[in-house]
Amino acid sequence: MSTINAHQLPKAQESLADYVIRQREALGLSRLALAAQASIHKQSLGKIERGQTQTLNRRTLSSLSLALQVPIDYLEAVTRGQAGTLGPSxxxxxxxxxxxxxxxxxxxxxxxxxxxxxxxxxxxxxxxxxxxxxxxxxxxxxxxxxxxxxxx
Ligand SMILES: [Zn+2]
Ligand SMILES: [Zn+2]
Structure with a gap:
């Protein structure tokens, strides 16, 4: 398990798309490289990053959290639009x-x-x-x- 850095914490009001892009760029990964690491289709990842997908199934959530090296709780919070509940806690x-x-x-x-x-x-x-x-x-x-x- 990687250590948690402040930049991994979703910002209040941050959308899933913005969050995924921000974490991917922090790791220096291209969209293609991330899709490969998370074993999700690059078109599915494209949809996520364009904000066309808001609900992720459990498998996608867990592989994406591993590939982005962020806690799955953070990803779940942004998919529910509750990023703000993590920060103020x-x-x-x-x-x-x-x-x-x-x-x-x-x-x-x-x-x-x-x-x-x-x-x-x-x-x-x-x-x-x-x-x-x-x-x-x-x-x-x-x-x-x-x-x-x-x-x-
Ligand atoms: Zn101050
Ligand atoms: Zn006290």
């Missing part, structure tokens, strides 16, 4: 989180709204500029340079 408690460490999985659960330890509302974006969090291994917002923790 990166949350932390501004009181309890230790900057630079992985957030507790209980915070990042999509259903969590408040910290299970202290009850503070969880934060899913930079407190200074509002840019959504992309990685909590950063101590500072890459957008505005403010520390995530303590920025109000």
């Amino acid at each position: 990166l949350k932390f408690c501004p009181q309890c989180w230790q900057a630079g460490t992985a957030p507790d999985p209980i915070w990042t659960d999509a259903r969590s709204q408040y910290c299970f330890i202290c009850g503070t509302g969880l934060q899913d974006s930079c407190g200074a500029c509002g840019e959504p969090l992309h990685s909590l291994t950063f101590r500072f917002c890459p957008h505005c340079g403010q520390p995530y923790k303590g920025a109000k």
Whole structure:
């Protein structure tokens, strides 16, 4: 299993077509090369990339996720038009989180709204500029340079 990079996370509102193209280009693959690696017909892949296919069967999903080296959950989310639900699930408690460490999985659960330890509302974006969090291994917002923790 490859490690997850921020660029693999679907952007909010990103379509399946845009997501597949973006991941394919990040790997430096041509459409033909990706179709071959995922064992799907190049015309089927063409349809996906032109936005003419929105529903993928299980087999296509799993081979495409392997070939693109992205989690199948990400692909499923973009096919359902729920890419935005993945990004904001990166949350932390501004009181309890230790900057630079992985957030507790209980915070990042999509259903969590408040910290299970202290009850503070969880934060899913930079407190200074509002840019959504992309990685909590950063101590500072890459957008505005403010520390995530303590920025109000
Ligand atoms: Zn807390
Ligand atoms: Zn910021």
